[in-house]
Amino acid sequence: MLCVFGVGTSEFVIAGILPGLAGDLGVDIPTAGLLVTAYALGVVIGGPVVTIATGRISRKTLLLALMAVFIAGNILAALSPNFGILMITRVLAALTHSTFVAVGIVLAVGMAAPGKEASAVAKVSLGLNLATVLGVPLGTLIGERYDWRATFWAVAAITLLATILVAAVVSGADAPGGTAGSELKVLGNRQVQLAIAMTVLGSAGFGTVFTYISPLLTDVTGFSVDAVAVLLVLFGVGSALGSLLGGKLADRALMPAITGLLLALTLVLVLIGIAAPFQVVTAVLVFVFGVMSFAIIPGLQTRIFNAAVGAPTLALAVNISAFQLANAAGSWLGGRVVDSSFGLRWTAAAGALVTVLGLALGVIELLRDRRRSSDSEQPSGAAVLNADAAVSQ
Known part of the structure; x- marks a missing residue:
């Protein structure tokens, strides 16, 4: 849930930091808005492609690898010297989105008690809800208080913490996918x-x-x-x-x-x-x-x-x-x-x-x-x- 919270915040918070980001990188608001389109396309295309390509990797290993790529994408976004590089980093992070959430659901259902599978799905999905309620306002506040780069650093930090927790507590997930x-x-x-x-x-x-x-x-x-x-x-x-x-x-x-x-x-x-x-x-x-x-x-x-x-x-x-x-x-x-x-x-x-x-x-x-x-x-x-x-x- 915490990982999904970070992923969801990274996707949605861009709307809150768009004006400052556009001004800092010297582009207009409509051009900066293409970051949202690029992320969505990365999710749509990356989901099936990445899932098929990583099918034989054990689920827990894949989860950690996807989070590592996602964290790297947000760190690179915070360091981006221009709009073009930022666009590439957003697509990089988006490529992990669908596969990560799908694998997270598979693991959660596999670890759930019989008859509680849908509740396990709900708890994973709750991360996206919390991203809209808490993540976006907090990320926007950080961007206004400091700058837009600080927002990406914050997302990277929370997902790093979540990844450490996954490594420590997720069990029974060594089997590869289909x-x-x-x-x-x-x-x-x-x-x-x-x-x-x-x-x-x-x-x-x-x-x-x-x-x-x-x-x-x-x-x-x-x-x-x-x-x-x-x-x-x-x-x-x-x-x-x-x-x-x-x-x-x-x-x-x-x-x-x-x-x-x-x-x-x-x-x-x-x-x-x-x-x-x-x-x-x-x-x-x-x-x-x-x-x-x-x-x-x-x-x-x-x-x-x-x-x-x-x-x-x-x-x-x-x-x-x-x-x-x-x-x-x-x-x-x-x-x-x-x-x-x-x-x-x-x-x-x-x-x-x-x-x-x-x-x-x-x-x-x-x-x-x-x-x-x-x-x-x-x-x-x-x-x-x-x-x-x-x-x-």
């Missing part, structure tokens, strides 16, 4: 594909709204800029609680939890669009939006882990990369809605329409699971004949 062939074969599993599709649709629905939530809260709901900052912290708290809640629900009943939470997220998005002019109701909905947006993640990751028997790392890494692409797609869709005659308020409706597609897939999978379970409980024709013969004898 071969490249077995990892790639898993991507052909229908359950894996549908779980990734549900992640994409849920994430795109989230991104459609969250990208434009600040102007929605100021221009439509009428909150001040300072109030929006507080509401975003409230959202972050909700996201952290949602991860833990989603893990517990998924441990109890995996597909019912996934479909129920996708339904809840869809309803919340609809309600945000309806209640946007009302401040108190909207403030509550922002918190619930945070809870539901992140409560679905542990269950979906666990679904992929369970379906990708024997070789789950690539499937999980692809899912993490898909999350990045889906967020970008949601941002694009929200932008088109904002630029249309509908305006900001309708981004919530657009997000709900996307999320309901993920809900439809979840319902299909839930019904198929129940049908398979019912079929497995019914005795076969041969078993019935043998039972009849035994009775006759």
Whole structure:
């Protein structure tokens, strides 16, 4: 969780230190913003490639190696003499992102008690929530108090501490992952594909709204800029609680939890669009939006882990990369809605329409699971004949 906290902070904090960074390196804000795009592309491309290339390395060794590369990327970022070098260091750090989180989930699930796998996923994923709630504000504060380079030094320090803890306490993780062939074969599993599709649709629905939530809260709901900052912290708290809640629900009943939470997220998005002019109701909905947006993640990751028997790392890494692409797609869709005659308020409706597609897939999978379970409980024709013969004898 602490490693993921460092990784998440490094990804998201760039938005908070962008003005100082741009001024120091002599580039404009839009150019500096390409650092975000480059990191996202590094995550999307690096996840599958790095996972396949490192499949035969023992999981704990790989975890430590990925963290070493990530730490080096942040140290080099702090030392970058120009914008071009900084761009390269950001891509270097991003290449480790998806594989590290995927391997971390695999190890956590392997070390968890039976029936607590989704909660283990939730605890690892909680690092990303804490990165938004604590990491980004603290990293931004450090950058404002000292300079943007100090932020990267701080990220390197916290991830170094986390890496030392991994080396000291993570056990039972010496086995390598699957071969490249077995990892790639898993991507052909229908359950894996549908779980990734549900992640994409849920994430795109989230991104459609969250990208434009600040102007929605100021221009439509009428909150001040300072109030929006507080509401975003409230959202972050909700996201952290949602991860833990989603893990517990998924441990109890995996597909019912996934479909129920996708339904809840869809309803919340609809309600945000309806209640946007009302401040108190909207403030509550922002918190619930945070809870539901992140409560679905542990269950979906666990679904992929369970379906990708024997070789789950690539499937999980692809899912993490898909999350990045889906967020970008949601941002694009929200932008088109904002630029249309509908305006900001309708981004919530657009997000709900996307999320309901993920809900439809979840319902299909839930019904198929129940049908398979019912079929497995019914005795076969041969078993019935043998039972009849035994009775006759």
